[in-house]
Structures are given as structure tokens and as C-alpha cells.
Amino acid sequence: MPTIKITKTVVDKALPREKAYILFDSQITGFGLRVYPTGTKTWILEYRPNGGGRGEDKKKFTIGSVKDLTADEARRLAEKRRAEVVVGIDPQAKKAAERSALTxxxxxxxxxxxxxxxxxxxxxxxxxxxxxxxxxxxxxxxxxxxxxxxxxxxxxxxxxxxxxxxxxxxxxxxxxxxxxxxxMKHIASRENPAQGIEKFRETAKERYLTTEELIRLEETLTLAETAGIPWNIDEGKQSKHLPKDNRTTVISPHATAAIRLLMLTGARLREILHLEWSVVDLQSGVLRLSKSKSSNADNGKKDIILSQPAVEVIRRIKRIGRYVIASESAGTPQEKPRADIKRPWATICRHADLKEVRLHDLRHTFASHGVNGGLGIAVISKLLGHKDISTTMRYAHLENESLKLGANKIGMSVRGGQAPESV
CATH class of the missing domain: 1.10.150 (DNA polymerase; domain 1)
Incomplete structure (x- = not known):
């Protein structure tokens, strides 16, 4: 087979023919320039895999286009591929494996x-x-x-x-x-690329709503589901397309009910948004969740105890579909739980003047009011459904404040020579 040292001049002068042909290089065995009838030119390497002899079929591995690689660049890549062939690596099979690798x-x-x-x-x-x-x-x-x-x-x-x-x-x-x-052998075994990266330091964010803030929140919830919350409009920048009247936002009673249940149960957001009517037992005052993040039981079950106000909230919810907090797909064969209540919550917080309050802070508020009301950490832990009571110990400082009030009450009574009232 005739060979020639392939240079830029050789590439430029290689004209297309009726059929594709290859010009092989005289320096690297199997390295060549393939010219197609269309005029397209690519660099290739012809080789026998696994060091096979003359009886084994040759393979052609495409290195790249002449538009992307010069003759010298392609020749260096051809040398690397030939070195792989010598040690038993099939370049074509390797390339196919890389193409089929999972993203x-x-x-x-x-x-x-x-x-x-x-x-x-x-x-x-x-x-x-x-x-x-x-x-x-x-x-x-x-x-x-x-x-x-x-x-x-x-x-x-x-x-x-x-x-x-x-x-x-x-x-x-x-x-x-x-x-x-x-x-699972989906990817090659190697050092985990995420393993050695240092995490950011996280600052625990705990926000407890005061009694006054809770009153404003309830007033806003009532307004939101009835007359609607007035729009917060910059009169100097408002669009001419905005309506002149009825500038209020009425929020779905299902969304407001979800917020009330978060306040009254200390449950997690997903536990409320994914709550199904089938697990609601109002007679016993319990939500019997089949699976929960915080369950200690092997079967994954968790009970959320309902106060009377929480029971009343659920009684007032209009039953539409499978989920207590109805989504837009409620009642349809493709019904799904509501994904979130971020937008109504942001609107409600703005009107109620609740600054930097997350929905999860309603769970903290439930716990803090329980501790301040004299309930012990063990009781709060059960109500929140914590797996480990150590998680609930973040509220211990609140219990200490409650104990101080009790100690002061006893101290004042003892100092006056009177028996203390029940604490």
C-alpha cells in the first residue's frame, strides 16, 4: 500500500473522487487521511485490535476532522491510540463505551x-x-x-x-x-468527587412568632380567604393595564388552612400538603400518617395529635379530592398533592408585617409556645415526632425561662410566708 508523509500541502491537494479513499502516512503505521466524494476530509487510524495478526479484521478509528486538527496534531493523537492498541485497549470500543456512559x-x-x-x-x-x-x-x-x-x-x-x-x-x-x-456499576469505581469538599458553616435559623404576631397572622388569614389582601402597588410605577378596582388577592381557603394546620400541629410542610383524607381521624383527633421522616417505628407510621382548634380547621375544609389541601388537579385522575404555598405565604407575611419568617418557623413557634406553656421537652419531642430527644433540646433554653418564672413565683411566695400557687 503506497504511503506518503502527510502534510498540509498533501491535505490541500487531496481532491475528492467518485469513491472515498485513504492516503496513508509513511511515519505512523495505519494513520491516514480519508477523503470522501463530498470533499469532507477526516483523520483516521487503521489497526488490528488486541494485537491481532494479519488474519484479524482491521478497524478504522476516526480521530477527527482536518478542520479541527492539523496533520501534526492528528499524528500525535494517532501515536497515542496505537500505544493503547499495543497494551490491549481497543480505541473504537473505548470511544463507544464513552458515548454510552451515563450522564x-x-x-x-x-x-x-x-x-x-x-x-x-x-x-x-x-x-x-x-x-x-x-x-x-x-x-x-x-x-x-x-x-x-x-x-x-x-x-x-x-x-x-x-x-x-x-x-x-x-x-x-x-x-x-x-x-x-x-x-451499582453504573459508573467506574473511583474516588467520590464530592467526598473531599468542605461544607459551609450553617447558622441555625430559629424564629418564634410572638402572641401579637400570631394574632396579626390569624387576622390576615381571615382577610385573605374572604375580602382578599390589598395589592401592594407603587402608584408611580403601576402599569396602565392594571385594573383600577378590586385590587385585592383572595387566597384559596385550602392554602390558608394549610398555614393554620402548620401553626396548630407543629407538622412539617410536606406532612400537611401531602395529607390524605384517608388518614384523618377526627373522632380520635389524630392524623395517622403512613410514612414520615421522623417516625421511629419500623413500619414508618407516625401519629400527629390534633388539638380542638386543629380539628375545627379540618372540619371547615371543603373536601374536593384525595388530599386535604387540594391542588389544581384535585378530583382528577392525575391528581397530585400541592407542591408548595410559597406565594400565598409571601403575600400573607407582607400584609401581616412578619419579617423573615419561614413556613418552617411555624413548627418552631408551636414548640416554643408548648414549652412556655409548661410542657416538658419529652412531651414536645413526641408532639413534633422527633426520632431523638436530643433534637428537641434546641428548645431547652425556653424551658429554662419557664422554670425561672416558676422559681420566682415560688420564691416570692416563700419570702412572704405564703404557700405557692400551683405552677
Whole structure:
């Protein structure tokens, strides 16, 4: 087979023919220039895999286009591929394997379906789903999972510095996903790229609503579901398309009921939004959840005790579909639980002048009022459904304040020589 040292001049002079042909290089065995009838020119390497002899069929590996690689650049790549062939690596098979390798998005689907959905709680699934869909996939979704490096993940983590809690959540999800991928042979075993990245320091945010704030909140909830909340409009910037009358926002009574139940039960948001009528036992005053993040039982069940005010809230809710807090799809075959109540909550907080209050703070408020009302940490722990009472100890300082009030009451009584009233 005739060969020639392939140079830029040779490439330029290689004209298309009726059929594709190859000009082989005289310096690297098997390296050549393939010219198509259309005029397209590519660099190729012809080789016998596994060091095969003359009897074994040759393969052709496409190195790249002449538009992207010079003759010298292509020749250096051809040398590397030939070196792989010598040690038993088939370049074509390697390239095919890389093309078929899972992307981060594909790996996340296996991870969520086979591990998180099957073996974790619904709350865990939702937290992981948020981290993946909102942060991981937009940044890394199209990358091959086994090509993701520690630098890629660290860049994503650092971009989320303003939300340290979610940044650390994303880091934990990625670490778990890569461990799963390697264990299940979805990706090659290697050091977990998310493992060595230092987490951000998180500052615990606990906000307790005062009695006055709770009164404003209830007044706003009543207004929101009846007359509606007035719009907060900048008259100097308002659009001519805005209506001149009825500038109020009426909020769904299901959304306001969800907020009231969060206040009155100390439940987690998903426990209320995913609450089904089938688990509501108003006669016993209990919500019998079948699966919960905080359940101690092996079967995943958890009971939420309802106060009389909470029972009354549920009695007033109009039953539309499967879920107590109806979503837009309520009553349809494709019914799903409501995803969130962020927008109505923001509107309500603005009107009630509640600054920097998260929905989760209603759970803290429930606990704080219970402690201040004389309930012990053990009781609060059971009402909140904490797995470990140590989690509830964050409210211990409130119990100390309650104890101080009791001690002062006793001290004043003893000092006056009178028997203390019951505390």
C-alpha cells in the first residue's frame, strides 16, 4: 500500500473522487487521511485490535476532522491510540463505551428510582428531588457522570454560598449519588468527587412568632380567604393595564388552612400538603400518617395529635379530592398533592408585617409556645415526632425561662410566708 508523509500541502491537494479513499502516512503505521466524494476530509487510524495478526479484521478509528486538527496534531493523537492498541485497549470500543456512559441526569434517574424512591421516606425523596432538579441538573446534568471532577462540584458548591444549607444539601446528594453509581456499576469505581469538599458553616435559623404576631397572622388569614389582601402597588410605577378596582388577592381557603394546620400541629410542610383524607381521624383527633421522616417505628407510621382548634380547621375544609389541601388537579385522575404555598405565604407575611419568617418557623413557634406553656421537652419531642430527644433540646433554653418564672413565683411566695400557687 503506497504511503506518503502527510502534510498540509498533501491535505490541500487531496481532491475528492467518485469513491472515498485513504492516503496513508509513511511515519505512523495505519494513520491516514480519508477523503470522501463530498470533499469532507477526516483523520483516521487503521489497526488490528488486541494485537491481532494479519488474519484479524482491521478497524478504522476516526480521530477527527482536518478542520479541527492539523496533520501534526492528528499524528500525535494517532501515536497515542496505537500505544493503547499495543497494551490491549481497543480505541473504537473505548470511544463507544464513552458515548454510552451515563450522564449525570441519567444517573440521577437510576439513583432516585432505585434507591431513594424505593428505600427512603417521601420527605427525603422530595428534598433530593429539589436539590437535583433545581441545582444539580442545570449545572452538571449533561456531563458524563464518570467525567465529573471535584473541581466541577466545588464550583457549583461555591456558587451557592449565599444559601449554605442548600449548598451542603446538594453536596450530600451528589456524594450519595456517586457512591450509588459506583456500587451499582453504573459508573467506574473511583474516588467520590464530592467526598473531599468542605461544607459551609450553617447558622441555625430559629424564629418564634410572638402572641401579637400570631394574632396579626390569624387576622390576615381571615382577610385573605374572604375580602382578599390589598395589592401592594407603587402608584408611580403601576402599569396602565392594571385594573383600577378590586385590587385585592383572595387566597384559596385550602392554602390558608394549610398555614393554620402548620401553626396548630407543629407538622412539617410536606406532612400537611401531602395529607390524605384517608388518614384523618377526627373522632380520635389524630392524623395517622403512613410514612414520615421522623417516625421511629419500623413500619414508618407516625401519629400527629390534633388539638380542638386543629380539628375545627379540618372540619371547615371543603373536601374536593384525595388530599386535604387540594391542588389544581384535585378530583382528577392525575391528581397530585400541592407542591408548595410559597406565594400565598409571601403575600400573607407582607400584609401581616412578619419579617423573615419561614413556613418552617411555624413548627418552631408551636414548640416554643408548648414549652412556655409548661410542657416538658419529652412531651414536645413526641408532639413534633422527633426520632431523638436530643433534637428537641434546641428548645431547652425556653424551658429554662419557664422554670425561672416558676422559681420566682415560688420564691416570692416563700419570702412572704405564703404557700405557692400551683405552677
Amino acid at each position: 449525570v441526569e441519567q444517573l440521577s434517574k437510576h439513583f432516585m428510582k432505585n434507591l431513594i424512591t424505593a428505600k427512603r421516606s417521601k420527605n427525603t425523596y422530595e428534598g433530593y428531588e429539589d436539590a437535583i432538579s433545581l441545582h444539580i441538573l442545570p449545572a452538571l446534568g449533561s456531563m458524563k457522570a464518570d467525567k465529573v471532577t471535584e473541581i466541577d462540584i466545588e464550583k457549583l458548591h461555591n456558587r451557592m454560598a449565599v444559601t449554605p444549607s442548600m449548598a451542603n444539601k446538594v453536596l450530600a446528594v451528589l456524594s450519595s449519588m456517586f457512591n450509588y453509581g459506583a456500587a
